[in-house]
């Protein structure tokens with residue numbers, strides 16, 4: 435499943451190639467997604483200039499000189515930029531957006547993603563799914579005081595509280611385990627019990643883990659712009675995630691795996707304190 439770092443890398447790749455370009459329309463081969471593709475999508479896009487692409491959580495907000503394309507990659511979506519005239523359409527290549535010399539190809543086997551059209555940026559940011567998102571991990575709003583306040587009555591384990599995306603977006607299952615490891619926090623500690631100082635370490639770790647993933651993924655996905663590009667997602671170079679029974683990279687203790695809210699958590703029982 436594409437996580438925030440993949441979406442951010444996708445955003446940067448798209449912008450680098452397409453910023454300022456005029457759209458020439460779209461080829462829609464499939465409309466049945468989490469939200470149906472508007473039948474007039476091609477018409478809406480035609481002759482609109484792409485000014486910018488913003489990211490909110492895992493949503494991409496494509497700002498045109500008139501109107502906004504809102505997209506999500508769902509469980510299995512991939513967006514790639516291909517040279518115009520790339521004809522070899524594969525199975526699950528559902529939508530092509532034409533930018534003259536380049537096309538953006540949306541591939542999504544499970545079709546939990548979508549592309550919809552909205553009249554303005556304001557309308558896009560007022561879609562209910564976007565309104566209900568937690569704060570952005572790289573924003574100034576995301577700080578220890580904010581978490582201290584948010585968690586004041588939250589007795590569930592810190593891992594479970596973070597993973598829901600209610601307080602901060604982008605901390606998926608892998609990133610959650612990795613951030614707690616870096617911050618030296620046991621994933622079972624009730625969220626409300628963490629001191630401001632430990633929350634500071636946690637905030638710092640989350641920002642670091644996500645930026646490392648973006649940097650690492652950016653180099654793995656350097657063939658983003660290519661017809662033959664790798665369609666897979668990158669795997670994070672994890673310290674604890676997926677390493678049950680292996681040695682902790684810091685102290686050598688065996689990494690433990692537990693299940694929390696039906697998701698696997700990996701941690702070092704020595705480095706990560708209650």
Ligand SMILES: [Zn+2]
Pocket residue numbers: 682683684685686687702703704705706
């Ligand atoms: Zn350790």
